Amino acid sequence: MSSTTQGRTWDVRRPPAAEGRNFLVTGGNAGIGYFTAEQLAGTGAVVVIGSRDRAKGEAAMASIRSRVPRARVRHLRLDLADLSSLKTVVDRLDLGHLDAVVHNAGVALDDPPRQETGDGHELMFGTNHLGHFALTRWLAPLLSAAPAGRVVTVGSFAARSERLDLGDLQSVQDYRPKRAYGRSKLAQMSFGFELDRRLRAAGSTVLSVVAHPGGALDSLTPPRPPAHGATPGRRLRALPCALLVQGKDAGAWPIVRAVLDPEVAGGQLWGPRVFGLRGLPRCEPVPPHMADPAVAARLWAASEELTGATGWSGPPLGGGR
Template identity: 60%
Template sequence: MTWNVHRPPLADGTTILVTGGNGGIGYFIAEQLASVGASVIIGSRSTAKASAAIRAISTRIPNAQVQHVLLDLTDIDSLPVAVQRLKVDSLDAVVLNAGIALDIPQRKENKRGHELMLATNYLGHFALVHHLAPKLTAAPAARIVTMGSFAARSEHLDLDDLQSERDYNPKRTYGRSKLAQMIFAFELDRRLRLLGNTCISVIAHPGGALDALTPPRGGVHQRSGRAHLLALPYKALLQGKDAGAWSAVRAVLDQDVQSGQLWGPRTLGLRGTPHLEKPKDHMTDPTTGSELWAATSSLTNSNPFAI
């Protein structure tokens, strides 16, 4: 079946959590899933931003089922309470999308002493999946969709300096945090299959998604006409964040998607409709995956889907 990004299949009766669904690519993932009937839960640490996102979605989709759960991935200790607030017995999918990219030269930490980008983009999601596992397993065939990044292609993890304590560079640290997410997702696939669990782990990435090429949404995203015009020459290679959401939406909804697959934009991995990609070897190496899992489990006191 040819996949139509503008007319995905209906998702009535499904419940999907999107972390960071209050803005950026996460907002458009939430909007597109709500447009086909999914009950969408926006996980966000900002009630005000989540409320603005819900209003924007409801304006475009009058019958949208969208709600907010307070979710702070930088605070691992708060996650059990956040999961309890979901008030659902089962969860059909979670999109691990929330993230931050710092460009300041000073390394920042959360209250546990974890480097902030790694903590938000990866460690928090690892712990969240741990706490969500019972709700995901309760669904017939739940999907855990991890949002990776094109930036991860050229990075390599230093497991001896996972938190960039010795060698901090904001751009590299961000890329490594996204690579850690992707390595985790491939390792999660291997573990789920060994367990015979019906959940699947799928990886998606948005390609090159620019604010200036993103359509406006009231209260969520505005763009100046000048910025949009200046960005038009880049449309040959890049796209807006609405299009950046397409890969994740397909990973959630396409019945032909399989566990352990990587989905990204068709044109050079940067723009276009989503297609199946071949991941880089350093993303799928089982030894690295196992070692990263052990290190992360120790840092977060969690172990997703452990027997």
């Protein structure tokens, strides 16, 4: 896809209408996820905000409805750290099909000590990767029931400098918070690319796409009370940073395009145009370490074992037409 085609056909502020389509955004109550949900709600689609906290979900919905007349938004209680709860998500969604799931929710820890989920997994790896891995497995029938379902995995610039340690995926032997976060996002992105390879091999109509927001700061983000707010002084002090990075509203652009653009293909990576940090969305080259099939196959096998979310080769994944 040429940059000329991209620039001519896509307006980030006026995405195409999507009435009759259903989207699930994990972590849609705040940050990048909130602005993804807000922008998708403007298309006329049903947008389900998945988050653990109902009060925060309701605040996000109130903010979206104040900006998007007749927005069709719902909240779904979703805890990615609780693997045993994820299989029931399909029933609680109460939808006949799901046109896209946006794997956005995540945990980022800055300081030790190492923390674990209730299932005993390192918190960032368990939530960011394993939770989304299992959720995709259970959502597969709804995604296959859509005319052209999509799985959009939200990665991070932090994953570019990391490499997976397949012998210590959960940072038991050597825990460093920032590195563990980057590796959890790399695991997500590796999963997204491997998922598309498997979907293509199965003849599925579902696509798997990876997107990232670049450099997106709260202090450059427009206020969305009661869901989000930054003081005028904080926004003013952050203005020089806008030469290199952007707000979370703009950080959502590549993700929204990955969900909606009919020209997007499976296995692609979308991010901001300017150094991968800011600007309009574009399709980027995929770094080799993110799409290494041998590494991805071992990660996939480990993820199945850790989550119990098996059976990917059967009908729920295929869904070909």
